[in-house]
Amino acid sequence: MTLSQAYSMLLVLARRSQRKMLTIRLATEEDIPRILELYRELALTTSQVELSRRLSPDDYRLVFAEICTAPGHELLVAEYQGEVMGTMVLLIVSNLSHGACPWALVENLVTDHRHRRRGFGRLLMEYAIARAKEAGCYRIVLSSDKRREEAHRFYDSLGFEASAHGFRLYF
Numbered sequence: 001m002t003l004s005q006a007y008s009m010l011l012v013l014a015r016r017s018q019r020k021m022l023t024i025r026l027a028t029e030e031d032i033p034r035i036l037e038l039y040r041e042l043a044l045t046t047s048q049v050e051l052s053r054r055l056s057p058d059d060y061r062l063v064f065a066e067i068c069t070a071p072g073h074e075l076l077v078a079e080y081q082g083e084v085m086g087t088m089v090l091l092i093v094s095n096l097s098h099g100a101c102p103w104a105l106v107e108n109l110v111t112d113h114r115h116r117r118r119g120f121g122r123l124l125m126e127y128a129i130a131r132a133k134e135a136g137c138y139r140i141v142l143s144s145d146k147r148r149e150e151a152h153r154f155y156d157s158l159g160f161e162a163s164a165h166g167f168r169l170y171f
Contacts (some may be wrong), residue, residue, distance in 0.1 A: 002097050003096045009074070009128065019084050020073065021080065022079070022085075022119075022120065022123060023079050024076055024077070024078055024079075024123060024124060024127045025076065025077060025078060025079060026074060026075065026077075027076060027077045027087065027113065029061060029063075029064055029088075030043075031077055031084055032057075032060050032061065032064055033083070034058070034077075034084040034087075035075070035077070035140055036060070036109045037085050037112075038056070038084070038087050038112060039087075039108065039110065040140040041108045041110050041112070042108060047171055048171065049171045062131075069123055070092070070093035071088075072091055072093060072102075073089070073091055074089070074090040074091075074092075074131070074133075075078060075087070075088075075089055076088050076089070076119040076124060076127065076128075078121075078124050079122060080115075081104050085111060085112050085115050085118075085120045086109070086110060086111035086115075086120040086121055086124055087108065087109075087110060088106060088108060088109040088110075088124045088125075089105075089106070089107040089108045089109075089126075090104060090105070090106055090128045090131060090132075091104065091105040091107070091134060092131070092132065092135045092137065092171060093105060097160060098138045098139075099138070101137060101138035102129065102135055102136060102138075102139045103132075103137050103140070103141065104132035104135065104139070104140040104141070104142070105141055105142065106128050106140065106141070106142040107142065107143075108123060109121060109125070109142070111124075113158075128140065133159065143166045
């Protein structure tokens with residue numbers, strides 16, 4: 001059993017004292033509509049490229065299939081009492097620098113706004129940190145919009161440090 005598998009199993013045990021049944025698991029195709037719903041809570045900036053696209057459910061399923069087959073790419077969900085409460089993407093990236101140690105990237109972390117401050121996001125991030133360590137990563141990175149001050153406090157509480165300027169070019 002890998003560390004991440006053991007960690008997933010322990011998430012349920014860690015919450016039993018509070019009578020919560022929370023699991024962190026890989027997303028399934030059936031989760032796509034809920035994940036897309038959660039992503040609407042993330043959108044602060046929309047590019048012209050995004051606005052010009054009209055995707056069908058089949059298009060989303062094709063992209064999901066690509067995600068599932070991409071090495072080191074995990075689309076995760078936090079499920080509580082049968083409902084997806086949050087989601088996150090974790091990428092483990094192979095690397096030649098830093099002694100050929102991989103690095104990890106967290107993207108699209110979001111918890112349902114009605115259920116924030118209940119530990120769902122924290123458990124997703126704790127899973128990501130454990131998984132990155134298990135993979136031998138030398139660092140884990142994420143970016144957060146400058147306007148998301150509450151999210152910044154959350155990442156600080158997990159031990160993350162603001163250490164760089166991020167640059168983006170939207171198309």
